[in-house]
Amino acid sequence: MRIELKKFGDILISRPAGREAYLIISSNLINVIKEEENIVIDFAGVKVLTPSWADEVITKLAENYFVKVENTGNPTVRETLKTLSRYSGLRVS
Amino acid sequence: MNDIFAIAYQWAKDDPPRKIDEKYYCETRDIFQSRLDSMVNLLLKNSKIAENDIYILSAIAGEIGNNSFDHNLGNWPDIAGAFFAYEFNKKELTVVLADRGRGILATLKRVKPELKNDEEALKTAFNEKISGRAPESRGNGLKFVKESIKQTKNHLTFISGTAKTELNEKMEISQAEKINGCLALISN
Numbered sequence: 001m002r003i004e005l006k007k008f009g010d011i012l013i014s015r016p017a018g019r020e021a022y023l024i025i026s027s028n029l030i031n032v033i034k035e036e037e038n039i040v041i042d043f044a045g046v047k048v049l050t051p052s053w054a055d056e057v058i059t060k061l062a063e064n065y066f067v068k069v070e071n072t073g074n075p076t077v078r079e080t081l082k083t084l085s086r087y088s089g090l091r092v093s
Numbered sequence: 094m095n096d097i098f099a100i101a102y103q104w105a106k107d108d109p110p111r112k113i114d115e116k117y118y119c120e121t122r123d124i125f126q127s128r129l130d131s132m133v134n135l136l137l138k139n140s141k142i143a144e145n146d147i148y149i150l151s152a153i154a155g156e157i158g159n160n161s162f163d164h165n166l167g168n169w170p171d172i173a174g175a176f177f178a179y180e181f182n183k184k185e186l187t188v189v190l191a192d193r194g195r196g197i198l199a200t201l202k203r204v205k206p207e208l209k210n211d212e213e214a215l216k217t218a219f220n221e222k223i224s225g226r227a228p229e230s231r232g233n234g235l236k237f238v239k240e241s242i243k244q245t246k247n248h249l250t251f252i253s254g255t256a257k258t259e260l261n262e263k264m265e266i267s268q269a270e271k272i273n274g275c276l277a278l279i280s281n
Contacts, residue, residue: 049152051156051237052163074148076151079241
């Protein structure tokens with residue numbers, strides 16, 4: 001399953017907004033994801049990402065699913081993923 | 094001293110607090126988010142600051158501004174909300190954020206009671222894996238801020254209580270005159 005984060009906005013910074021996004025993603029996943037299926041998170045179009053937003057979405061998804069990330073060229077995306085992997089134990093490929 | 098910094102500093106320092114101009118005051122997180130979004134779009138359209146620098150500086154401001162709400166909601170000592178202002182010319186940007194919240198020491202003492210003073214609290218907040226909102230295992234924002242500032246060679250002045258840090262490629266912590274809450278000056 002593929003999740004295009006730009007559909008949640010291009011400036012993703014707050015924890016409450018992240019929680020809301022996670023709830024929506026989770027309710028969609030329950031209905032469509034197949035067992036053993038990977039989740040691809042696509043960061044294309046995201047301009048500003050912070051650990052607060054991402055911790056509520058990416059970290060939580062990665063706790064329950066195998067997560068692959070794509071289009072991580074934006075510097076705030078790169079630095080956020082680095083921070084979460086160092087301090088929140090995030091594991092993505 | 095930069096004008097918007099002087100206004101924010103006075104607002105954070107004064108007891109009792111004085112009123113600040115509505116254009117700088119974000120009573121709620123929604124107001125802060127919408128002003129930050131506007132800043133990004135304005136900078137992309139009207140400045141000559143590199144696009145990636147705009148994104149990084151905005152992420153730093155977003156993380157610091159959101160911390161004000163994340164760590165003080167329901168616990169504001171007097172005035173709820175945050176100060177947010179910015180100035181830019183073609184290639185230079187200055188962003189100032191402040192709140193009259195509980196400050197880093199009071200927030201971190203909940204999970205690290207052995208912290209003795211504001212200087213220790215600042216050092217911990219910018220360097221150690223810790224959450225100010227236990228039992229949530231969150232709280233990576235200021236580490237992200239530190240790394241982003243270092244990598245992009247920007248500058249951050251951050252004051253909380255009686256401690257101040259100057260952060261660029263290095264981090265130096267010193268004593269400062271007491272303010273309420275936190276105050277940040279980000280510049281490129």
